[in-house]
Each structure stands twice: as structure tokens, then as C-alpha cells.
Amino acid sequence: MTHPFDSAVALEQGGEHTATGATHPAYANMVGPFGGITAAVMLRAVEVQPDRIGEPVSLTVNFTAPIADGGYEILTRCVRTNRTNQHWIVELTQDDEVKTTATAVFGIRRDTWSDAQAEMPAVPGPHSVAPAEGSGFVKWIDNYDMRFVVGSLPGIGAEPSPSSVSTLWVRDRPPRPLDFASLAAICDVFYPRVFLRLARPVPAGTISMTTYFHVTGDDLAAHGDDYVLATTEARRFTRGYFDQTSQLFSPTGALMASSHQIVYYKA
Amino acid sequence: MTHPFDSAVALEQGGEHTATGATHPAYANMVGPFGGITAAVMLRAVEVQPDRIGEPVSLTVNFTAPIADGGYEILTRCVRTNRTNQHWIVELTQDDEVKTTATAVFGIRRDTWSDAQAEMPAVPGPHSVAPAEGSGFVKWIDNYDMRFVVGSLPGIGAEPSPSSVSTLWVRDRPPRPLDFASLAAICDVFYPRVFLRLARPVPAGTISMTTYFHVTGDDLAAHGDDYVLATTEARRFTRGYFDQTSQLFSPTGALMASSHQIVYYKA
Numbered sequence: 001m002t003h004p005f006d007s008a009v010a011l012e013q014g015g016e017h018t019a020t021g022a023t024h025p026a027y028a029n030m031v032g033p034f035g036g037i038t039a040a041v042m043l044r045a046v047e048v049q050p051d052r053i054g055e056p057v058s059l060t061v062n063f064t065a066p067i068a069d070g071g072y073e074i075l076t077r078c079v080r081t082n083r084t085n086q087h088w089i090v091e092l093t094q095d096d097e098v099k100t101t102a103t104a105v106f107g108i109r110r111d112t113w114s115d116a117q118a119e120m121p122a123v124p125g126p127h128s129v130a131p132a133e134g135s136g137f138v139k140w141i142d143n144y145d146m147r148f149v150v151g152s153l154p155g156i157g158a159e160p161s162p163s164s165v166s167t168l169w170v171r172d173r174p175p176r177p178l179d180f181a182s183l184a185a186i187c188d189v190f191y192p193r194v195f196l197r198l199a200r201p202v203p204a205g206t207i208s209m210t211t212y213f214h215v216t217g218d219d220l221a222a223h224g225d226d227y228v229l230a231t232t233e234a235r236r237f238t239r240g241y242f243d244q245t246s247q248l249f250s251p252t253g254a255l256m257a258s259s260h261q262i263v264y265y266k267a
Numbered sequence: 268m269t270h271p272f273d274s275a276v277a278l279e280q281g282g283e284h285t286a287t288g289a290t291h292p293a294y295a296n297m298v299g300p301f302g303g304i305t306a307a308v309m310l311r312a313v314e315v316q317p318d319r320i321g322e323p324v325s326l327t328v329n330f331t332a333p334i335a336d337g338g339y340e341i342l343t344r345c346v347r348t349n350r351t352n353q354h355w356i357v358e359l360t361q362d363d364e365v366k367t368t369a370t371a372v373f374g375i376r377r378d379t380w381s382d383a384q385a386e387m388p389a390v391p392g393p394h395s396v397a398p399a400e401g402s403g404f405v406k407w408i409d410n411y412d413m414r415f416v417v418g419s420l421p422g423i424g425a426e427p428s429p430s431s432v433s434t435l436w437v438r439d440r441p442p443r444p445l446d447f448a449s450l451a452a453i454c455d456v457f458y459p460r461v462f463l464r465l466a467r468p469v470p471a472g473t474i475s476m477t478t479y480f481h482v483t484g485d486d487l488a489a490h491g492d493d494y495v496l497a498t499t500e501a502r503r504f505t506r507g508y509f510d511q512t513s514q515l516f517s518p519t520g521a522l523m524a525s526s527h528q529i530v531y532y533k534a
Contacts (some may be wrong), residue, residue, distance in 0.1 A: 062370050084531075103327060107508060208372055212527070237383075241324055
């Protein structure tokens with residue numbers, strides 16, 4: 001049986017550097033699809049190019065307009081190939097309207113001095129934390145097994161939180177071996193930080209999201225379908241836009257990805 | 268007299284959405300220009316478009332290949348205009364080779380609930396910290412008055428640092444009223460974190476840089492030519508790429524910009 005994630009990011013190759021895909025009902029958000037699945041599709045569109053070199057290093061996705069339910073076309077353009085890295089521009093359109101743009105850097109990694117600077121927060125293991133209950137609110141959440149250590153979605157009667165931090169164990173539901181595309185999607189699983197601060201949902205949506213990948217394909221193969229520890233916090237909410245900065249760790253404490261986004265809100 | 272920064276980011280408008288500019292010797296780096304001045308040029312190229320709405324919210328700059336000394340052409344494309352924001356793609360070329368790409372989001376800000384989450388590090392004021400001496404190493408550094416509180420460029424005989432943090436007061440030299448373009452440039456004033464960790468320079472260069480702006484034009488006017496407190500740290504160095512994440516504060520403690528980059532290195 002095909003995992004819903006694989007169905008949602010499936011692309012049919014058209015002419016050179018063009019492909020078609022379609023939104024998947026399992027990943028529907030309030031308006032249009034879950035941003036994480038769109039990020040995954042934009043990355044996958046580059047991954048499948050025959051002239052692509054290396055593995056993902058950096059991905060910036062700009063959500064220009066809501067994607068309507070149904071089909072879309074993706075145009076990938078290789079802007080530059082260097083000896084050890086490659087730059088891409090990706091555009092997702094529906095009826096010739098640009099709905100999402102992305103830039104991606106792929107690179108060939110080499111053995112050299114390496115070191116972690118970020119430290120994983122001290123938390124109980126995923127099996128010691130209760131899974132969050134489905135919200136019934138948006139469809140895509142059902143595709144993730146989320147276990148909040150701190151900062152779960154505020155319920156009715158919750159108090160505003162002075163902190164903007166959420167930390168959770170998360171993996172695909174049903175479990176699926178992690179790959180670059182699903183890691184890119186998981187970087188967007190956090191609900192908007194403004195909900196936590198105000199203890200209520202308000203209109204909010206990611207405008208631009210940038211992810212830096214710190215793992216190789218071999219690291220991902222070793223990780224398998226295990227949980228990822230995902231933590232995020234906001235830095236400033238100001239006049240309709242806030243940023244949030246996130247880190248995703250393997251259970252062994254290795255930083256797998258750093259991800260940042262700027263979010264529109266109306267409080 | 269024209270400030271060198273203004274000369275360096277000057278553009279001559281050509282046809283619709285095209286402009287020409289040139290590298291400026293005062294902002295030369297080891298190879299090509301200082302990345303910050305290129306980021307400033309990419310932002311300025313959008314700012315001057317007659318159909319641009321709002322002020323900068325987000326800017327991602329991808330350094331695809333070294334810019335040669337001399338002229339360049341910049342193509343800006345408005346991908347999407349929404350009610351309160353606008354998405355742009357920018358490409359800088361020399362002889363039809365793409366040397367830099369960028370995506371930018373501009374937005375109209377509204378009064379709504381706002382709050383700072385990030386706190387400025389407790390540091391002495393800029394006039395209590397000695398200015399860094401010119402390196403003689405790269406030209407562009409002379410255009411900045413940098414006063415390191417921690418993490419100055421390691422000199423000969425320095426010990427490797429377990430920390431990747433640098434914090435400094437910085438402003439243009441000679442002083443110049445801060446605007447979005449110069450703020451975008453200052454987000455790149457940090458030398459590569461790997462130099463600090465290893466206590467020696469190694470080949471390194473920014474590949475992609477994303478900045479989120481938290482200020483309005485009015486905030487910048489109030490700031491004038493005062494210092495900015497800039498702080499940065501790395502999260503993970505792994506097999507040839509590391510990321511660094513930065514925050515720029517006004518002297519009154521307001522977060523003016525959050526900035527992130529992924530850097531190539533060879534240790």
C-alpha cells in the first residue's frame with residue numbers, strides 16, 4: 001500500500017524540467033494544502049531531475065497564493081551547477097498563476113572537520129509522552145504522530161503563554177522511513193506561535209520558509225522511521241508578521257535540520 | 268559627498284524590471300564582492316520598482332557563483348501581488364551567467380497585537396567597547412565600525428573556541444542613516460563561524476542567506492545612524508556546510524532583523 005505522503009508528493013514528469021502533480025485530500029489545511037507537503041513537493045521536484053547533483057543543503061519556499069484543490073504544474077530550472085553544488089529555482093503554477101516559488105541548493109558533502117553546536121533539549125523519550133489527540137480541525141494533522149513535551153496546542157480556557165516554545169516528538173502516521181522530502185515537511189508541523197502566545201487561534205499563514213539540511217541520505221537511512229524531536233520558538237511578533245526558528249533532532253541528539261519561517265498573522 | 272554604500276548599491280534602470288549596476292572596489296571581498304553588499308543590491312533592485320508595494324518582510328539571497336569585478340545586470344520579476352504583500356524573484360547576471368538569485372517578500376504592516384520574544388544580550392554600550400582594528404585582509408571590512416563584545420576574529424596564536432558566538436556593535440563607517448538595504452548588508456558582517464571554532468581562517472563562503480525584517484521605515488528613521496547590536500552563532504558544522512543564525516538589535520533592545528545562512532567550508 002502506498003503511504004499517503006508518497007501519494008501526496010508524487011509527480012509525473014512532463015517535458016524537460018516540467019512535472020505535474022495534484023493536491024491530496026489527506027494533507028488539506030484550512031485553506032489549501034499543509035505548507036509542509038508543498039515544501040516537500042518543491043524539493044521532490046528537484047530531487048527527481050536527471051541532471052541534479054548531490055543532496056539537499058538548503059530550501060526556501062515562498063507561499064505566494066493559496067493552492068486550490070486539484071492539479072498543478074511544477075517548473076524546475078537549474079540556474080547554476082558548480083563543482084560541488086547546484087542552484088535551482090522552482091515554480092508551482094495552477095492555470096498559469098504562480099502559487100508557490102522555491103530556491104534550492106543541492107550539494108556533494110565531503111569528509112572534513114565537523115561538530116555539533118546545537119544541543120538537543122533534555123526531554124523524556126517519545127514513548128514516555130502521550131500522543132496529541134486529533135484536532136478534527138485540519139485534516140493534515142492526522143498524518144503525524146505528535147507527542148508534545150511542552151507547548152501543545154492551547155485548548156479552550158487555556159491561558160496566554162509568555163513563552164513561544166513548542167517541543168514535540170513527531171513522525172509520520174503511519175510510520176514511514178524519513179527522507180529529505182518528509183523531513184522538509186516535518187519542519188512545518190508547528191502550529192503558528194501566535195496561537196500559543198494568545199491562547200487562541202487567529203488568522204495566520206506561513207509566507208516564506210527556509211530549511212537547512214544537516215544530514216546525508218545515509219544518516220536518514222540509519223534513522224529509519226524513528227521519531228524526530230522538533231522544537232521551535234518565535235523571535236518577534238510585529239505589526240502582522242512574526243518569525244519562528246526551529247530545530248529538528250534525531251533521538252540520538254544529532255541536529256538533522258534547522259528551519260526558519262516568517263508568518264503572517266492578524267490578532 | 269556620496270557614501271560608498273550608496274555608490275555600491277546604485278542601479279541604473281533599463282527596460283521594465285531590468286537595471287544595471289557595478290561592483291564597487293570599497294566592498295571587495297577575497298573573491299568577488301562582500302555578500303552583504305550583494306544582498307543589499309538585490310533588495311534595492313526591488314525597492315526601486317514602481318509597482319512595488321509595502322516594505323521588506325523577507326529576503327533570501329543565493330550566491331550561485333562569484334561576481335567578477337565590473338558591471339552586472341539585474342532582472343526583477345513580480346511573481347504575485349496580494350492585498351497586503353508581494354513576491355519577487357531577482358536574478359543578477361554577468362554575460363548571461365546567473366551569479367546571484369533572490370526571492371523577496373514585501374508587505375504592508377498593520378497595527379495589531381505585537382510583542383518581542385528575543386531578548387538583547389546584556390552588553391556594555393558601543394562607546395565602552397574598543398573598535399576592531401582593520402584587518403588589511405579584505406577591503407569591505409573598512410566600511411564598518413565593528414566593536415566586538417565577544418568572539419572577535421581570532422588572531423595569530425589564538426586557541427580554538429568551544430563557542431561559535433560573536434556579538435558586536437556595528438554601523439557603517441563613516442556613519443550613514445540605516446535603511447533596509449544597509450540593514451540587509453549588516454546581517455552578513457559576521458566572519459565565518461568556522462574561523463572562530465578552529466582559530467584559523469579556512470576556505471568558506473555563504474551559499475544562501477535569509478533575512479526577516481522586523482522594522483518599518485519609520486523605525487529606521489528613528490534609529491538614524493546609531494549602532495546595531497549584532498549576534499550570531501552556528502548550529503551544526505557537517506561535512507562541508509554549516510549554518511549560522513543571527514539577530515540584530517537596536518540599542519533600545521528591539522529586534523530589528525533575524526538572519527540565517529548556510530555556509531560552505533573546507534577545514
